Amino acid sequence: QVQLVESGGGLVQAGDSLRLSCAASGRTFMRYAMGWVRQAPGKEREAVAGISWSGGSTAYADSVKGRFTISRDNAKNTVYLQMNSLRPEDTAVYYCAAAEAYYSDYTPSHSQEYGYWGQGTQVTVSS
Numbered sequence: 001q002v003q004l005v006e007s008g009g010g011l012v013q014a015g016d017s018l019r020l021s022c023a024a025s026g027r028t029f030m031r032y033a034m035g036w037v038r039q040a041p042g043k044e045r046e047a048v049a050g051i052s053w054s055g056g057s058t059a060y061a062d063s064v065k066g067r068f069t070i071s072r073d074n075a076k077n078t079v080y081l082q083m084n085s086l087r088p089e090d091t092a093v094y095y096c097a098a099a100e101a102y103y104s105d106y107t108p109s110h111s112q113e114y115g116y117w118g119q120g121t122q123v124t125v126s127s
Contacts, residue, residue, distance in 0.1 A: 002026040002116050004096045009121030012086055016125070020081040022096030022118060033101040034072055034079040037111045038092035038123075046092075049081060050108040053101040059109045064090075086125045093120040 008020040020036065035050035049070035050059045058070055067086075072079040079096060097114035099106075108114060 002028070002032055002098050004098060004116060004118035006094065006096045006118045006121040009094060009123045011124045011126065014087055014125055014127050016086050017082070017084045018086060018123060019083065020094055020096075020121060020123075022079045022081075024077045024079070024098065026077075030074050031101055032098040032116070033106050033108050034070075035097050035099070035108050035114060036070065036079075036081045037095045037097050037114065037117075038090075039095070039120075040089075040092040043092075045095075045111040047109055047111045047113075048094075051079065052105050052107045054104045057105045057107040059107045083123070086123075088125050088127045090123060091125050092123060094123050095120045 003025040005023050037047045039045045048061045048064050051070045055072050069082040096118040098116040099108045099114045
């Protein structure tokens with residue numbers, strides 16, 4: 001099992017950048033593909049980025065392609081989400097999530113694939 005704790009959210013202006021971090025506990029971090037899922041008020045959860053346990057494969061929602069970058073440091077049990085050129089529509093609670101990886105290139109792309117979740121961190125982008 002893995003426990004996840006996010007940090008790095010906050011209030012920024014449109015066009016700014018922000019980096020989210022997710023610290024994972026447990027000795028088997030490398031067995032999990034990781035990702036970030038967001039939920040805005042009144043909207044369904046949206047998987048914005050996923051990364052394989054090796055870090056060699058990533059996937060992004062069309063809404064964030066070219067602006068967001070997911071990465072992981074397995075030595076630090078940490079996954080990151082670098083968010084650039086933020087827009088007001090990026091405002092949401094961002095959740096770090098983990099999915100058991102059955103092969104090295106497995107990369108989640110839907111929120112339903114994740115079995116473990118952090119508590120979430122609020123990102124607010126003002127216009």
